[in-house]
Amino acid sequence: MPRRTVLILVALLAGASLTPALAAGSGDAAMPVFNRIVIDRGEVAPDDIVSVGGTVIVRGVVRGDVVVVGGTFELSGEVTGDVVNVLCDARLDEGATIAGDYVSVLTDVEDAGGTVTGERIHVPMVFSWLPRGVGPFKVVASLFAGWHALRAFVTLLLVLLFALLLPRRIDILAREVPRSYGIALLLGFVLHLLMLTVFLALCSTVIAIPLAFLLLLAFWVVRMIGRAGMFCALGRGVLPAERGTAVLAAVLVGFVPYAVLTVAPFFFGLPGLLFGLLLIMLV
Numbered sequence: 001m002p003r004r005t006v007l008i009l010v011a012l013l014a015g016a017s018l019t020p021a022l023a024a025g026s027g028d029a030a031m032p033v034f035n036r037i038v039i040d041r042g043e044v045a046p047d048d049i050v051s052v053g054g055t056v057i058v059r060g061v062v063r064g065d066v067v068v069v070g071g072t073f074e075l076s077g078e079v080t081g082d083v084v085n086v087l088c089d090a091r092l093d094e095g096a097t098i099a100g101d102y103v104s105v106l107t108d109v110e111d112a113g114g115t116v117t118g119e120r121i122h123v124p125m126v127f128s129w130l131p132r133g134v135g136p137f138k139v140v141a142s143l144f145a146g147w148h149a150l151r152a153f154v155t156l157l158l159v160l161l162f163a164l165l166l167p168r169r170i171d172i173l174a175r176e177v178p179r180s181y182g183i184a185l186l187l188g189f190v191l192h193l194l195m196l197t198v199f200l201a202l203c204s205t206v207i208a209i210p211l212a213f214l215l216l217l218a219f220w221v222v223r224m225i226g227r228a229g230m231f232c233a234l235g236r237g238v239l240p241a242e243r244g245t246a247v248l249a250a251v252l253v254g255f256v257p258y259a260v261l262t263v264a265p266f267f268f269g270l271p272g273l274l275f276g277l278l279l280i281m282l283v
Contacts, residue, residue, distance in 0.1 A: 039077065048081070065100070075114060082118070085109070087143070106143065145263050152259045159228035159251055166225065167247045173229025174236060174250065195219050231255050 034053045039045050039060040048064035049056060055072040058079060065081035066073070068088050075083070076093035082100035085107045092098075092114025101118035109122065163170050195216070202212035228251055235250030 041077065149259075149263050152255075152262060155224075155227065156252075156255050156259070158224050159231055159255065160248065162225050162228045163232070163247050163251045166228075169225065170228045170232050170247050170251070173226065174232035174247070176229075191219075231258065234258075 033051075035051065036055045036057075037049060037051060038057045039062060041059045043060035045058075045060070045062045045064070048066070049058075049062055050067045051069070051071055053070045054068070055074075056066060056068050057074045058066065059077045061077055062079045062081070064079075065083070066079050067084045067086075068090075069086045071088055073083070073085050073088050073090040074093070075091070075096040075098070078097040078099070080099045083098050083102045085104045087105070088107045090104060090107050091110045092112060094113035096114035098114065098116045098118070101121065102116045103121045105123040107122075199212050199216055202208040202215070231252075231254030232247055232250040234254030234257065235252065236254075238253050239246070239250055
């Protein structure tokens with residue numbers, strides 16, 4: 001692969017926020033952000049094409065490299081250089097030609113009979129079973145949704161385990177949550193900051209690193225127990241009154257809005273992606 005393509009890819013992955021400045025300062029490559037580029041049949045693009053979060057459709061000829069990050073790429077024409085797709089939806093139609101290498105990283109590639117003269121380097125997409133969202137970075141959003149769906153499932157197993165082992169403790173927490181919800185949130189935020197500070201301080205001395213991780217494990221257990229209590233309180237607000245004392249059922253019902261709230265936003269375009277990332281940091 002030419003050194004120029006590698007440098008472009010590294011620059012994009014290292015700092016996508018710099019792309020507007022790069023686009024303004026580059027005289028030999030089109031670098032749109034969230035834009036749509038179409039090279040129709042009979043047209044020839046003389047320069048490289050770089051797109052971040054956009055759509056690139058090549059039906060004609062591109063005399064250079066094509067790099068698409070977090071967008072959509074469709075090729076039915078010819079690219080004389082390399083093609084790099086990262087976190088994209090990509091399609092190579094019958095008759096499509098790539099004279100150089102084709103690198104696809106965490107990209108869904110639909111190959112209907114395209115020809116690649118150089119090497120094919122493919123890092124397969126994970127969570128490919130998930131539906132796609134809309135708008136730019138929909139593949140990125142799908143990755144985050146899959147990861148958070150897995151994280152939510154593990155959380156469910158753990159809170160159910162704690163509900164089985166410590167039903168009385170979870171019951172007490174569930175009864176206290178509605179009375180002091182605001183205080184609990186504030187206290188949780190303060191404890192997270194305190195835990196981070198203590199953990200970093202202990203890790204700064206090599207001898208205390210094991211203690212730091214033991215403290216982190218204890219904090220994580222307490223956090224899961226608290227989450228189980230929160231789920232139980234939410235579930236009891238939904239379940240019929242006669243079933244309100246069923247800790248396991250309440251935890252399971254209370255988990256549902258948590259799972260929906262933390263996974264669903266990723267399927268609603270860029271605003272949903274940003275909102276989902278914020279939720280990941282908070283919960």
